[in-house]
Amino acid sequence: MVGRSYGRLLALLAAQCRDITAAEDALADAMERALQRWPRGGVPGNPEAWLLTVARNRLRDMWKSPAHRLSGPWTEDRDVAEEVTEPAAIPDRRLELMLVCAHPAISADIRTPLMLQTVLGVDAAAIAAAFAVAPVTMAQRLVRAKKRIRDTGIPFTLPERTDLAARLPEVLEAVYGAYAIDWLSVPQRPAIESLSSEALHLAMVLVELLPEEPEVLGLAALMCLCEARRPARLDRDGTFVALDDQDRSRWDAGLYARGERLLARAHGFGRPGRFQYEAAIQSVHCADGVERHALRKLYRALMRVGPSLGAAVALAALDGEIDGADAGLRALDTITDRAAERFQPAWVTRGHLLGEAGRVDEAAAAYRRAIQVTADDSVRAYLNERVRSLTSAGPIDGISDTTF
Incomplete structure (x- = not known):
């Protein structure tokens, strides 16, 4: 269970106990119990709420045990899981968790990998490969970062606007990194089941939160334009198809149009940046009759701001x-x-x-x-x-x- 469900539940649990490792353990325990009980008794009407309740009960038992003797930070508010009937009613706190991972107290070289693992459920081995780091080394860094979040008491809330702007680049990198890992490794997987759809969802959440931040718009535009042509990357017998040879009728016209609208909005602010240039490059690639000189200008501009x-x-x-x-x-x-x-x-x-x-x-x-x-x-x-x-x-x- 990865992606939106895992990340949403983990973010809620971590926000209440401020201990990512403990939240991961509790959620893993809840998932193990689900595997044991659901085949016999049937899947509950709201699986996410069931998992959230079981995981929270485990965390409560742990915090109250003599071994911990903890007076905080656990808070005894009412369970969200007890109040919802639809999975969508469970609030999405993943953005707050991403911003915790991007806190200045966390080492810069581990912020993006930490977001990829905790928020988007990317396997540690895949993260290690993407960052050209030995899996053991990456695992050790992730453990240390989670411990630091717990020990320093970083608040699991949206920061002030100035702090948000400072942390935003790493959040964008993590969303982009998740999409890139998925795009490059499993182009044949349907988007609805893939990590890329979760990354795109988070990009659109960022657009809603920061509608006047051009780089947020640029990232969302880039991902929409790329995702729009995913269906045509393989022909019907599974053979890879290069962009110039793709059947454009198989592109997702809605996503393509959304990407172009987002790019136009970003351009209107007059503050170009890396993701806007990358989105513009994709837009030129997708146009009928690619203008090579314009494309080269865009790549040269990209090399200046984001080589x-x-x-x-x-x-x-x-x-x-x-x-x-x-x-x-x-x-x-x-x-x-x-x-x-x-x-x-x-x-x-x-x-x-x-x-x-x-x-x-x-x-x-x-x-x-x-x-x-x-x-x-x-x-x-x-x-x-x-x-x-x-x-x-x-x-x-x-x-x-x-x-x-």
Whole structure:
């Protein structure tokens, strides 16, 4: 049980006891009891309320035990679970929990991973892989961060406006990170069941809370534009489909229109930022007849405010398309990030540019390296087909859409 239900329940429990680890243990115990009882007695009418009540009872027993001798912080207010009949009636306190994780008392390098695990239920191993950290190291950091939240008594409430602005960048990073992990690892999973739908929900919650914050609007726009084309990323037999080859009739027209509206609202404030540039880039990619020069300007602007390996590789690809393959290869060679060695889009771009330059054997080798660092079977099959096409018929057009 991950995503919205887990995060909502954990946020409520943690807000009452101010101890994330204890709340996690109580919720895990409630879920274990559910697995034991529900198959025999049936699923209750409101499973979330049932879990919340059982978990709260366990926390009460723990706080009142002689081993804890605790006079606070537990509060004996009425259970929300006893008052609701619909799951939607349980308040969503995940944003407050995210802001707790982004508190200045928490080490900066663990804030986003902590939000990903506690609020969105991302597996610690997946977080470790995304941040290029050993799983054991990541687990230790998460444990220390939760202990610090408990020991320092960080309040589980929305901070003042000035503090909210200071913590907002890390909250946006966590929401974006959850979406990216899901998008890159499981493109075939239906959105309604995926982590990406939870990340998009939180982005829209942020829009409601901060409707005049352009970067919040930019993040929501970015995710809407990406999510709109998820249905077309695989064809009907499960084969990966690059953006240029997608059937646009399979895109979610409602999400696409919402993304464009959010981007227009953000642009109206005249305060561009990283997520707004990324959303604008997606908008240009999705338009009929991509304007490469405009796209390159956007990537250059993005590199000034939010440089990343992905943006650098995309900019090199555009240099190759506009100024010739050799220019693109030179731009690729200037990238010094060590992570580029295992960054699949870098190898795909190199293979494409080498193919355009007529260096077929080198291009095939680059594509094979991209295949080695590709985890998704559908993308791996797509790249294998590119190698076969390259070696049998010479240069081929287009660059794989393996990132968003």
